[in-house]
Amino acid sequence: MAQAIAFYTLAALILGFAIMVVTTRNTVHSVLFLVMNFLFVAALYVLLGAQFLAVIQILVYAGGIVVLYLFVVMLVNLKRPPEAHQDPHRMTRLGFGMAAAVLLELVVIAAYGATAPSARPPVAVTAAIPVSGNTEQVGWLLYTNYLIPFEIASMLLLVAMIGAIVLAKREL
Amino acid sequence: MIDTVIIPLIKILIVLNATLVAVTYMVLLERKVIAWAQSRLGPMRVGPYGVLQPIADAIKLMIKEDITPVRADKWVFTAAPIIAMVPALIVYAVIPFGPTVNIFGHPVPLYIADINVGLLYIVSVASVGVYGIILAGWSSNSKYPLLASLRASAQLISYEVAVTLTLVSVILMAGTLSMVGIVNAQYNQHVWYAFAQPVAFVIVLVGGLAETNRAPFDLPEAEQELTGGFHTEYSGMRFALFFLAEYANMIVVSSVVTTLFFGGWLPPFPNAAWARFLYFVPSWIWFFLKSFVFLYIFIWIRATLPRYRYDQLMRLGWKVLIPLAIANLVVTGIVKVLML
Amino acid sequence: MLLSAALFMIGVFGVMVRRNIIIIFMSIELILNAVNINLIAFSAQLQDAIGQVFAIFVIAVAAAEAAVGLGIILAFYRNKETVNIDEMNLMRW
Numbered sequence: 001m002a003q004a005i006a007f008y009t010l011a012a013l014i015l016g017f018a019i020m021v022v023t024t025r026n027t028v029h030s031v032l033f034l035v036m037n038f039l040f041v042a043a044l045y046v047l048l049g050a051q052f053l054a055v056i057q058i059l060v061y062a063g064g065i066v067v068l069y070l071f072v073v074m075l076v077n078l079k080r081p082p083e084a085h086q087d088p089h090r091m092t093r094l095g096f097g098m099a100a101a102v103l104l105e106l107v108v109i110a111a112y113g114a115t116a117p118s119a120r121p122p123v124a125v126t127a128a129i130p131v132s133g134n135t136e137q138v139g140w141l142l143y144t145n146y147l148i149p150f151e152i153a154s155m156l157l158l159v160a161m162i163g164a165i166v167l168a169k170r171e172l
Numbered sequence: 173m174i175d176t177v178i179i180p181l182i183k184i185l186i187v188l189n190a191t192l193v194a195v196t197y198m199v200l201l202e203r204k205v206i207a208w209a210q211s212r213l214g215p216m217r218v219g220p221y222g223v224l225q226p227i228a229d230a231i232k233l234m235i236k237e238d239i240t241p242v243r244a245d246k247w248v249f250t251a252a253p254i255i256a257m258v259p260a261l262i263v264y265a266v267i268p269f270g271p272t273v274n275i276f277g278h279p280v281p282l283y284i285a286d287i288n289v290g291l292l293y294i295v296s297v298a299s300v301g302v303y304g305i306i307l308a309g310w311s312s313n314s315k316y317p318l319l320a321s322l323r324a325s326a327q328l329i330s331y332e333v334a335v336t337l338t339l340v341s342v343i344l345m346a347g348t349l350s351m352v353g354i355v356n357a358q359y360n361q362h363v364w365y366a367f368a369q370p371v372a373f374v375i376v377l378v379g380g381l382a383e384t385n386r387a388p389f390d391l392p393e394a395e396q397e398l399t400g401g402f403h404t405e406y407s408g409m410r411f412a413l414f415f416l417a418e419y420a421n422m423i424v425v426s427s428v429v430t431t432l433f434f435g436g437w438l439p440p441f442p443n444a445a446w447a448r449f450l451y452f453v454p455s456w457i458w459f460f461l462k463s464f465v466f467l468y469i470f471i472w473i474r475a476t477l478p479r480y481r482y483d484q485l486m487r488l489g490w491k492v493l494i495p496l497a498i499a500n501l502v503v504t505g506i507v508k509v510l511m512l
Numbered sequence: 513m514l515l516s517a518a519l520f521m522i523g524v525f526g527v528m529v530r531r532n533i534i535i536i537f538m539s540i541e542l543i544l545n546a547v548n549i550n551l552i553a554f555s556a557q558l559q560d561a562i563g564q565v566f567a568i569f570v571i572a573v574a575a576a577e578a579a580v581g582l583g584i585i586l587a588f589y590r591n592k593e594t595v596n597i598d599e600m601n602l603m604r605w
Contacts, residue, residue: 011515018519018542022526027534028248028310034538035303041545048556053564055292057548060571063299065541065578067306067329072582073534074310074322076589099521106517135289135349137561138568146565153572160576167583 006047013040027073031066038062052135183284187264191420196226198419202471209475236408241312248311253406253413256304259297260420266290267427268352270437270455282437282456283352290351291343294428295336298383302328304417308406323391323482328383330489335379337497338372341504342432345369355436366433371500373433375493377469380425382489384418386470388477389485426466427459434462516553519546537581544574 017037024030038061045054142150200215200222207214215222240249270282287293302325309321342365343349346357358364366373382389406414430436437455480488523546526539548567555563 014515015518015522018522021542022522022530022535022539027532030535030538032248032307034541037542038545041549044549045552048552050552050555050564050567051287051289052292053548053552053567055289055296056568056571059292059296059299060575061541061545063296063302064329065575067299067302067325068578068582069534069538070303070306070310071322071325072585074306074318075586076534096525099525102521102524103517134561134564138564141561141565142568149569153569157572157576160579164579164583167580168586 003047007044010040010044010047014044028070031070031073034069035062035066038066050134052138179280180284184265187284188261191261191264191423192416194423195416195419196230198423198467199229199415200226201467202419202474205468205471206475209472230412233412234409238408238410241314248307250410252304252308252311253410253417254304255307256301257413257417257420259301259304260417260424263294263297263424263428266293266351267424267431268355268436269459271352273455286350286352288353289349291339291349291354291432294351295332295339299329299332301421302332304414308414312406324385327385327389327391327482327485327489330486331379331382331493334489334493334497335376335383337494337501338375338379339432341369341372341497341501344501344504344508351431351436354432355438358435359438364433364435364438369433369500369504371496372504373429375497375500376429376433378488379493380429381470381473382485384421384425386418386422386474388473388480390474391479391482391485422470423463423467426463426470429466430459430462516546516550519543519549533585537578537585541574541578544570 014037017033017040020033021030021037024033038057042054042057042062045051045057203225204214204222215225218224218228240246265284266287268281268283268286272279272281274280305321305328306325309317309319309324312318342354345361345365345368346354348354348357354365361368437459439450439453439455439458441450520543523539523541523543526542527536530536530539548570551563551567551570555561555567
């Protein structure tokens with residue numbers, strides 16, 4: 001019961017902040033709402049039992065990526081709302097259209113799943129992991145079954161780092 | 173009911189109040205210690221030996237006029253000091269002051285919460301603390317604070333990388349992320365991690381100095397360089413919040429260093445049979461003693477060393493500390509694998 | 513799951529409607545977060561840690577993409593002094 005209340009409160013807050021992110025005129029406020037959004041998503045992760053991922057979310061997303069966004073916003077120094085009045089309605093209709101398309105797709109999938117013959121009971125894909133504790137489980141999986149994606153992800157981050165430095169340098 | 177709600181509430185109240193009082197008296201302590209280092213006496217007029225000085229400071233700051241710059245972003249301007257202060261306070265939720273003791277026959281753990289990702293929680297909260305500085309500089313809507321805040325936050329996030337890498341090697345040795353687990357591991361392995369990982373200890377100490385904008389890395393708030401840094405436009409209670417947030421951060425870093433490297437609440441020589449008499453001193457007193465030693469070291473360093481220039485600071489963080497941290501991690505990993 | 517779908521829709525809406533390219537990037541982050549929530553919800557329901565591993569990878573990829581994307585924005589801003597996506601038409605004929 002308490003979990004349901006917590007979930008719905010968090011969900012309402014997350015969605016509320018997300019709507020504020022995409023609708024505020026002021027860019028800095030938008031970034032701040034994004035931070036609040038991420039913090040509440042991290043709280044949701046804790047509710048779902050993924051504590052390691054919650055802390056990683058705060059550390060990487062809220063503490064790293066959004067700081068980067070804030071830097072760029074401040075360096076670009078947007079004081080006035082940059083939404084010029086060049087037929088804003090066309091884009092808005094298209095935006096609603098796409099969102100509605102996604103919603104329709106999801107409804108179709110849900111309906112199909114409900115009317116299809118009873119599916120197999122969900123079964124855990126991964127074999128039993130010999131360690132307990134959330135962080136240990138994630139670490140175990142990362143280092144045994146998914147070692148190669150792990151290494152590739154680290155190479156991706158290295159390439160991205162070098163790319164970002166090269167792109168943002170003033171002279172080469 | 174009592175265990176899950178009332179006792180943690182009482183603990184939170186005690187910890188918060190103790191922290192705020194400790195922070196205000198840190199100001200006095202720092203002024204006194206720096207004064208003694210410079211062969212003078214420091215605040216002596218208010219109260220006996222200047223003991224009531226923080227109260228006078230607090231009253232002065234509270235009755236000052238609260239100025240908000242005209243074209244500043246009101247919400248962000250007000251929120252920035254709060255965002256700077258809150259992370260410094262909520263870290264106390266995971267710092268263990270002692271093991272589970274019996275108070276009136278009821279077992280009470282001397283920490284507010286023992287989450288199994290405790291150390292990572294501390295690091296992530298520290299990374300959120302950067303926001304207070306950035307937002308303060310931005311919302312002041314004037315050149316000096318903006319530049320100073322950008323420099324300060326760049327300094328903070330650079331040293332955050334080095335400290336996080338170093339903490340990973342501590343985690344490797346302890347085998348767990350929870351703070352209580354790390355102290356217990358130091359007990360089980362018969363060694364305080366400061367002696368097992370001296371390089372890590374030095375890196376965390378230097379990184380901690382840089383993270384809290386303390387000398388010799390206090391360029392962001394140096395009056396002579398940037399006309400007051402990122403809190404130029406703040407006055408009265410908001411400035412007080414920034415000031416207190418910095419000292420609170422300092423206490424947090426000392427507590428974390430104590431827990432990770434110096435055995436938290438354990439007395440010296442925790443396993444030696446001949447040192448059993450040291451256990452008579454309550455565990456949390458050991459914790460405070462050790463934290464206090466580190467606080468004193470911080471103030472001592474401020475009184476002694478000159479200030480780093482900004483490019484020297486960044487060079488130190490990126491070119492010296494990060495390779496050192498990575499090398500430390502590699503060596504720790506190799507040693508751990510070879511010994512097991 | 514509904515929450516994740518709703519968040520995803522808000523993100524898509526943001527990407528299509530707003531003209532400031534930084535806000536477009538942030539909406540992309542919202543979309544990625546929605547996906548993460550979905551992954552973790554399923555991981556919690558099926559008691560399988562694989563969802564969390566995937567979510568970590570998603571966060572890593574999002575970090576890489578944000579870094580490079582912001583680098584591109586900065587380089588573009590230095591050349592054209594605008595962040596309005598309608599004016600970023602260097603590749604148009």
